[in-house]
Amino acid sequence: MSAQKTFDGSFPEEVIRPEGYVFPVVAPPYKEYISPGMIRRMGSGVKNGVVASALALREAGSPELDAIITGTGVGCIKDSEAFLMAIIENQEQFLTPTAFIQSTHNTVGAQIALGLGCKAYNFSYVNGAISFESALTDARLQLLSGEANNILVGGVDEKADFTYSLFALAGLIRSGEQSAGASYSEGASFFVLSTEKKEQSYAGLKDVAVLNRLEAGAIAPELERFLARTGTALTDIDAVVIGKNDDAAFQEYYPGLLSEFSPEMPVIHYKHLSGEYNTASAFGFWLAARILKNQQVPEAVLLSGKQGPVLRNILLYNQYRGTDHSFILLEAC
């Protein structure tokens, strides 16, 4: 689920050019996936998470899950905001529990488990821009150790009017052409990671790493250290997906990274279409996986360079306001 028509496969053939500085998710037909009673009770992040996970599971052939691992930056912020507003407005009186119940950060993962009746391992990571990558790291370690064979992993964030207005005041969200901040949105991306390659598999996850702090000047050695973990050379990389957004600040990391590659290297961006949000990098992950499967870089996301004859390895790099850096390496399968 995203600000693009990703849920029904219309994207990238059909591209929506978002307007304004905060754009909403293109709502899927929720009632095809969730009962009417549940739709009313669920927050938008939960609904989008439930639909995205259902789509991922269907495509993967509904394997038995050994874990459900979710990443979310702001969590169920709308319910959280609603409960807090009620506390403030009613001086802590006459409150009902519904919003509080739905406000905990693990509600998405919990509701997915509840819907599936899945009693397996269930974790929720909430660390800003590496929330999704934390989930991915946990999943990767469990698949490598043999503890798990099939894991549902996802990233989900929802927008909330008041909180987003505070984000604009704090300079996170753009409020005008000249203002600080980035264009923001929301979304939910879910994936099934398996130890076994299947016919419908999109790509292989080779590695993932996160870093809380990194100087812009130190990005090249950090990239080399990351690639060395899997014995991958810079020349093995066929495309780079970057989490560049439209904030004028905090962009100094990308030139340092890209200077490691030839100017011909296809550089792919996506936040002009997905918007920024804490788990927007999961949209980038979804995009990279599709590119590897289709062996085709859509024009709408190609920032520079030229696609070569074969796409084997794609590097993803993201950071948010100079913190929470992440590297992911995907390979064609």
Next chain:
Amino acid sequence: MGIISAIGDTVEENLRSLMELKPGISRIENLDTVHKDVIRVGEIKKTNKELAKYLNLAENNNFTRTAMLGVIAARQAVENAGITDIDEWKTGLVSATSVGGMDTTEQYFTEYLQNEEIRRYILSHDPGDSTHKIADALGIRGFITTISTACSSAANAIMLGARLIQSGELDRVVVGGTDALARFTINGFKTLMILSDEENTPFDRDRKGLNLGEAAAYLVLESEEAIRAGNKKVLAWLSGFGNANDAYHQTASSENGEGATLAMQKALKMAGLSPEEISYINVHGTATGNNDLSEGRALINIFGHRGPVFSSTKPFTGHTLAAAGAIEAVYSILSLQHGTVWPNLNFRNPMPEFNLVPATSLQKKEIRHVLSNSFGFGGNCSTLLFTAADDLY
């Protein structure tokens, strides 16, 4: 280990309060709430000003209470682990929190619109904010992340930490959780009608609900290689863990305690231990009608009606939400180190559904393996198993 809770600012103070049976449940003083004369809480009797002064924070800092408590406990843990050079080994941080910087957000939420001066706090609401501040205070650069699975959060932080060590991703990891009292959670639990107006009485027939608490606790997990190379004293081994989902209800536990049973089973299997080998169980025991019944049934599922001695330490600290798993990990390790079972204060009568009676006084005995449970909203069930330091090594 490092800890700050309603029963002490250090590991030693917490140990003394446990030994002397001194609970930390009181009336709330540092937080303005209309419920202050009704509820009882496990509050740390230090104002935000005092905490900021202790940490030498600048006047214009944007530390929430959650972050300050976290930094205090995490620093202690690193000091107590004898770490002087954080970069000597590849070190990470996994921290847990339930509502992040809500303690500050709820003070300023609508005032942010008018008052530019306080806007620096907007970004400290994010759950990752306290984790970043702790990492910066400790000088950790690399893998840091935050877990929020309601009241099981810190137990899960300990699990991920173990996984990161076991896989070789890290050599050393600081794990734990921090949560400050907030009107948000007080009112949330109040609407669910699970806050007691008396001191909490886990596993008691007449239990009326929980007392909320605030605390932070962190532990340093190290790889065997780092321990050997540094000739480090091991406090205890994390010998197993298990996580399962009850998949029953968003906030209530299933009547048969299925999720809790699965979590304990997984932990025992990982540790290669049979139920008979467990010396003491530090139960989740929140004193809500629902939790204690569900957890009790799960205990019977695993251990039968005559299982090992068990107790809840929440009458000492209150329920410290996302920090609880780490607080109780510290108490489990203290139990192993001192051969002592902490009493389940305030217990009077067993529940009618079964004849489970917790330890009601301090008991001295040989303790080899302690099982610690933490459960949370969203069906989250977590079990940790700690083994005496002289075992296995």
